[in-house]
Amino acid sequence: MATLTAWKFDSADGARNASATLRDLQSQGLIQVHDAAVVSWEEGKKKPRTAQLHDLAGAGALGGMFWGMLFGLIFFIPLLGAAMGAAVGALSGSLTDVGIDDGFIRRVREEVTPGTSALFLLSSDAVQDRVKEAFTGQRMELLHTNLDGDQEARLREVFEDSQA
Template structure:
């Protein structure tokens, strides 16, 4: 079973500093990263910066379109050139079908604000308490949305390619 987790950090730089930690946790068998992305929102910017973490993603990584649409719906800013327009409604519906509902989007939108950052992970086999202990600064906050195996399969079908 896969899980989509969002870890919020109190500074705009901290989420970008976790790649080595996640690679270490993956080597220890504490989680399997299928895909990951970072949102950094400096307090002097109107919109956050986003990027996919390709070094962590497994062979089944989601297309940049997934992250682009998710971030577009949450922060009103696309990632990797994904356009928000007529497709947003259809993809928004697809996100709901895989367990990413309006409440999740509202919660992330309200908590990831200027001056903060977030790490978005699609993982399995995670040991959440151990991950939290290993993240830099010990100040990350978990926002968690579980995805069932069926939801993960539908998510990959919608956003692959």
């Protein structure tokens, strides 16, 4: 089962740096990345830059349209014109089924601000202790996961020590 997580970094390039770590972990078989995207918001800019990480996307990739619509909902970034309004409404309703609801959108909108970045990751089969080790020293905070409460608590516990 794949897990969708959203991680916040306290610098505009933190998520991009983390993607390099993920690339290395995936090449070692320590995590399976199905899809990933980053949001980088430089100080002084009016809106963030977003990008799907095509080089990490696997067979289960969600696709650029998913990420574009999700980031459009969160950051009010214009997507593909007014004709997409109905599709965005339908998508936002279906996202609730996987834990992407108004609370998630509001939290990401409040937390990802100028000078920060975020990594959105669809992954599975992580060797958590090795993944944790690889991220040691990277200052990040888990904003969202679609894991159940016990699984999320374990994930937070695993990564708390990596902040040192």
